[in-house]
Amino acid sequence: MKKIVTISLVTIAVVTLSAFLSKKDMIDSHNLSITQTLQPAKLFATLPDYCPTPDAFEIAPDGSLILSCPNFADKNQSGVLLRITKAGEISKLADVPVLKESGKSQPMGIAYDEDGALYVCDNQGKGRLLRMVFENNTLKTTDVVAYNFKSINGIRYNNGALYVTQTKLPKFKTKQITSGVYRFKTTDRDIKVNNDATDSQLIYTEETKNPDRQAGLDGLVFDNDGNLLVGNLGDAVITKLFLSPEGKVEKKELYASLPKASAPDGINIDAIGNLYVAGFANNQIFKIDTERHVTTIAEYPDNDGTNGGIDQPADLIVYNNKLVISNFDLMVAKGMKNTKHGKPYTLSYIDLAE
Numbered sequence: 001m002k003k004i005v006t007i008s009l010v011t012i013a014v015v016t017l018s019a020f021l022s023k024k025d026m027i028d029s030h031n032l033s034i035t036q037t038l039q040p041a042k043l044f045a046t047l048p049d050y051c052p053t054p055d056a057f058e059i060a061p062d063g064s065l066i067l068s069c070p071n072f073a074d075k076n077q078s079g080v081l082l083r084i085t086k087a088g089e090i091s092k093l094a095d096v097p098v099l100k101e102s103g104k105s106q107p108m109g110i111a112y113d114e115d116g117a118l119y120v121c122d123n124q125g126k127g128r129l130l131r132m133v134f135e136n137n138t139l140k141t142t143d144v145v146a147y148n149f150k151s152i153n154g155i156r157y158n159n160g161a162l163y164v165t166q167t168k169l170p171k172f173k174t175k176q177i178t179s180g181v182y183r184f185k186t187t188d189r190d191i192k193v194n195n196d197a198t199d200s201q202l203i204y205t206e207e208t209k210n211p212d213r214q215a216g217l218d219g220l221v222f223d224n225d226g227n228l229l230v231g232n233l234g235d236a237v238i239t240k241l242f243l244s245p246e247g248k249v250e251k252k253e254l255y256a257s258l259p260k261a262s263a264p265d266g267i268n269i270d271a272i273g274n275l276y277v278a279g280f281a282n283n284q285i286f287k288i289d290t291e292r293h294v295t296t297i298a299e300y301p302d303n304d305g306t307n308g309g310i311d312q313p314a315d316l317i318v319y320n321n322k323l324v325i326s327n328f329d330l331m332v333a334k335g336m337k338n339t340k341h342g343k344p345y346t347l348s349y350i351d352l353a354e
């Protein structure tokens with residue numbers, strides 16, 4: 001029999017968000033609880049040596065699964081994109097073109113537009129938003145949409161626009177770290193980002209209140225009504241942003257709260273609107289249903305990913321009735337279950353049909 005544990009989070013939610021949501025903004029912030037109903041994770045793929053730190057997913061126009069590998073774990077390797085076919089065959093899709101000043105590329109969030117162009121968040125000191133065009137799985141052109149990002153991370157495409165997160169914006173002289181969401185047109189090219197309030201593309205900012213984890217907005221996803229859901233890695237909350245047709249934030253509300261120590265990273269959504277969230281710090285996977293009920297569906301002790309064990313999950317995606325999860329397995333810090341990086345380099349999955 002499954003063990004069911006419920007934790008009240010109403011106090012955490014109110015205290016965490018009250019500092020940056022006004023009474024008007026705190027719409028429907030009803031009592032939230034977390035139920036634990038664990039499902040086993042299984043091994044989806046063992047990755048080659050040129051992908052020691054798997055990160056973000058996207059589904060290609062041909063139905064294959066694309067994975068970004070920033071390769072932070074190996075300073076001798078630059079970033080690559082992997083392609084995994086429906087049959088499970090793994091190959092290198094492309095080496096991500098390097099930044100001239102650093103000689104590196106470190107791809108994280110990725111997203112396709114309806115024309116098949118792939119947009120890549122190159123996360124480094126002077127990060128870039130790249131537009132990569134492929135023909136028969138061969139890279140043909142790479143353009144720079146924007147550059148000089150301090151901490152570009154996640155990305156989503158919606159209605160001709162690109163929405164990206166910056167996890168830290170230290171130029172904002174706030175007491176705690178500020179982070180933000182940017183919006184670019186797919187036709188934008190070579191826009192210099194200042195990483196401050198002068199950026200016209202910056203549509204939303206949030207200050208992280210948790211002093212023990214000073215990191216901000218990270219994962220994001222659009223719901224079926226076109227609203228943008230963004231997760232704060234430090235405060236462990238998900239905020240729902242209501243956007244105008246021009247992509248401006250008209251209203252925001254607290255959507256869900258997760259355990260404060262969970263460090264929510266990647267966020268994805270299924271066809272009926274259930275959210276899935278990667279709990280980066282404690283090897284957890286959460287499901288948030290359309291009634292905003294939160295369930296922990298996986299939780300693992302520190303492990304090396306063998307046999308599908310979840311090992312510092314960075315991103316996840318709903319793919320062919322599976323929830324596929326990337327095991328970042330790199331960061332070792334206070335509040336993280338992970339104790340070291342090492343082989344095997346793996347992807348896990350949870351069967352959503354069971």
